[in-house]
Amino acid sequence: MASLTAARSKFSVWARGSACGIVHFLSSRTFCSKGAIAGKNIEQAVYQETLLSNPPLLPEIVLNLITPDCRLWWSKVEATNTWFADPFWAFCWPGGQALSRYILDNQKVVKGKNIYDVGSGSGVCGIAACMAGAAHVKAFDIDPVACKIVELNATANKVDMEVTCQNILQETPDKDPPNVILLGDMFYDEALALQMCHWLKCQLENPQPPMVLIGDPGRWAFCHSTHPFNFRCVAKYLLPPTCKEENNGFVHSFVWEQWESILPQEIMTMNVEIHHMTKKASAKVGQCLRQALPSWV
Amino acid sequence: MALRVLVGCKRVIDYAVRIRVKPDKTGVVTDGIKHSMNPFDEIAVEEAVRMKEKKIASEVIAVSCGPMQSQETLRTALAMGVDRGIHVDVSGKDYELLQPIHVSKILAKIAQEEKCDIILLGKQAIDDDSNQTAQMTASLLNWPQATYASKIEKTNGELQVLREIDGGLETVRVKIPAVISADLRLNEPRYATLPNIMKAKKKPIKKVTPGDLGVETDPRIEILSVEDPPERQAGIKVEDVDTLIAKLKEVGRI
Ligand SMILES: C[S@@+](CC[C@H](N)C(=O)[O-])C[C@H]1O[C@@H](n2cnc3c(N)ncnc32)[C@H](O)[C@@H]1O
Numbered sequence: 312m313a314s315l316t317a318a319r320s321k322f323s324v325w326a327r328g329s330a331c332g333i334v335h336f337l338s339s340r341t342f343c344s345k346g347a348i349a350g351k352n353i354e355q356a357v358y359q360e361t362l363l364s365n366p367p368l369l370p371e372i373v374l375n376l377i378t379p380d381c382r383l384w385w386s387k388v389e390a391t392n393t394w395f396a397d398p399f400w401a402f403c404w405p406g407g408q409a410l411s412r413y414i415l416d417n418q419k420v421v422k423g424k425n426i427y428d429v430g431s432g433s434g435v436c437g438i439a440a441c442m443a444g445a446a447h448v449k450a451f452d453i454d455p456v457a458c459k460i461v462e463l464n465a466t467a468n469k470v471d472m473e474v475t476c477q478n479i480l481q482e483t484p485d486k487d488p489p490n491v492i493l494l495g496d497m498f499y500d501e502a503l504a505l506q507m508c509h510w511l512k513c514q515l516e517n518p519q520p521p522m523v524l525i526g527d528p529g530r531w532a533f534c535h536s537t538h539p540f541n542f543r544c545v546a547k548y549l550l551p552p553t554c555k556e557e558n559n560g561f562v563h564s565f566v567w568e569q570w571e572s573i574l575p576q577e578i579m580t581m582n583v584e585i586h587h588m589t590k591k592a593s594a595k596v597g598q599c600l601r602q603a604l605p606s607w608v
Numbered sequence: 609m610a611l612r613v614l615v616g617c618k619r620v621i622d623y624a625v626r627i628r629v630k631p632d633k634t635g636v637v638t639d640g641i642k643h644s645m646n647p648f649d650e651i652a653v654e655e656a657v658r659m660k661e662k663k664i665a666s667e668v669i670a671v672s673c674g675p676m677q678s679q680e681t682l683r684t685a686l687a688m689g690v691d692r693g694i695h696v697d698v699s700g701k702d703y704e705l706l707q708p709i710h711v712s713k714i715l716a717k718i719a720q721e722e723k724c725d726i727i728l729l730g731k732q733a734i735d736d737d738s739n740q741t742a743q744m745t746a747s748l749l750n751w752p753q754a755t756y757a758s759k760i761e762k763t764n765g766e767l768q769v770l771r772e773i774d775g776g777l778e779t780v781r782v783k784i785p786a787v788i789s790a791d792l793r794l795n796e797p798r799y800a801t802l803p804n805i806m807k808a809k810k811k812p813i814k815k816v817t818p819g820d821l822g823v824e825t826d827p828r829i830e831i832l833s834v835e836d837p838p839e840r841q842a843g844i845k846v847e848d849v850d851t852l853i854a855k856l857k858e859v860g861r862i
């Protein structure tokens with residue numbers, strides 16, 4: 312497994328330029344579309360349908376992603392392979408990309424801390440936290456395929472993290488809560504956003520409440536949720552063209568953190584536009600986000 | 609100030625399908641026929657999404673009036689970048705006799721309820737070719753209208769619209785709120801790819817009935833008969849220009 316990933320890693324470095332040919336070559340292999348969420352089958356399917364590539368905002372991270380060079384990107388119909396029915400993990404969502412960029416550029420936010428990446432998808436935020444020196448990272452995703460992918464992606468990035476399929480939103484808060492909760496693009500669905508806000512509220516009632524960091528491009532459910540506390544915007548990134556194509560209607564992605572947290576001292580820029588929000592310019596989320604957004608977006 | 613845009617999208621028989629009239633002449637065959645979004649509405653949706661990407665619009669809402677399947681049309685709009693959808697449920701006989709006046713009333717009501725600043729519609733639907741909805745919606749709301757738009761620009765608080773008219777192009781300026789209808793050359797709609805289709809499945813669609821909106825959809829017309837256009841007669845081939853002239857004289861064309 313490790314050698315397979317390593318080989319692919321090298322492969323994809325030069326493959327990116329002529330990826331069409333590679334995909335064609337890969338799709339000539341056969342694979343079985345049924346079977347357990349473990350072992351060779353899923354790896355082979357992932358190998359066949361995705362490319363190990365860098366999310367546009369994250370040149371230091373590689374993930375198994377469906378890119379414009381992959382067959383599925385262009386398919387209108389649902390994938391017949393059950394692993395690829397709604398493959399949320401096969402895309403690095405703009406919220407997750409912004410949050411990961413922010414973590415990598417502001418490592419002290421996670422350094423030495425216990426981290427939960429809730430709704431990990433590809434595992435991108437958790438991987439960024441590991442790279443930034445988190446003490447322990449636990450990724451949560453209710454999709455068993457996503458959990459398997461997180462393992463593959465962690466290995467590809469040579470980091471160690473715990474992955475679980477348990478639905479943490481339905482559990483009572485841990486006695487031993489994390490220091491930081493990462494939410495990469497978890498407000499894409501109205502019902503889930505509602506559940507998430509309720510869960511966050513419980514977390515924050517803990518005597519030692521965690522810090523919450525949210526990455527979101529301005530999704531409707533995020534802007535219209537009644538959040539349990541105020542957030543402020545700590546980073547704004549311009550989405551690179553490929554990321555924009557994947558997210559029709561969005562041009563930026565934002566990172567939000569709890570109002571009380573300390574502002575990061577330094578923010579590095581890497582081909583991205585980052586607006587360091589001052590206290591004056593930052594927006595309060597909650598009921599007033601809608602009015603507040605246009606003033607600085 | 610960022611604006612809220614309402615776009616209309618009608619589910620119609622796909623433009624590439626050969627239309628067949630029902631044997632009883634009450635309408636055209638729709639069962640099992642491929643449907644898609646009215647192409648002019650696709651252009652309107654594209655323009656609204658571009659307004660959002662240019663930060664002219666803060667939110668784009670799509671509306672479709674029709675049976676359950678209209679939600680598929682809304683999903684296409686959502687995949688193109690619209691934020692949320694409203695499905696106005698009209699089906700069966702009611703839908704067959706739904707007229708632009710009804711749709712205009714529905715759109716006007718929704719625009720008011722949702723506090724929209726711009727209504728963007730296709731200039732006409734390719735199934736009934738009515739070309740009335742935008743005009744009537746503007747009239748019901750008493751908003752200015754700019755129809756057959758081939759270019760829309762925002763200039764402080766107003767919209768400058770290039771219109772396609774018979775003699776060429778006309779530039780008009782309208783105050784906001786306004787109703788705009790899209791012509792063919794306004795833009796080229798984007799193709800919805802998997803990542804966008806996937807995300808669109810999770811975007812909210814609210815279902816309402818015309819009754820919820822306080823709009824009556826009682827039919828105002830009665831369809832007497834739907835017929836195929838007369839078949840074109842086969843032509844003839846002529847040997848040379850002289851015979852052509854002779855033939856044209858014979859049939860009284862010259
Ligand atoms: C929009 S994706 C975000 C993935 C990743 N954080 C990123 O930004 O690229 C959301 C993920 O959350 C997962 N999810 C949905 N509900 C969940 C829940 N209750 N607990 C944990 N994960 C959940 C989905 O399976 C999906 O993989």
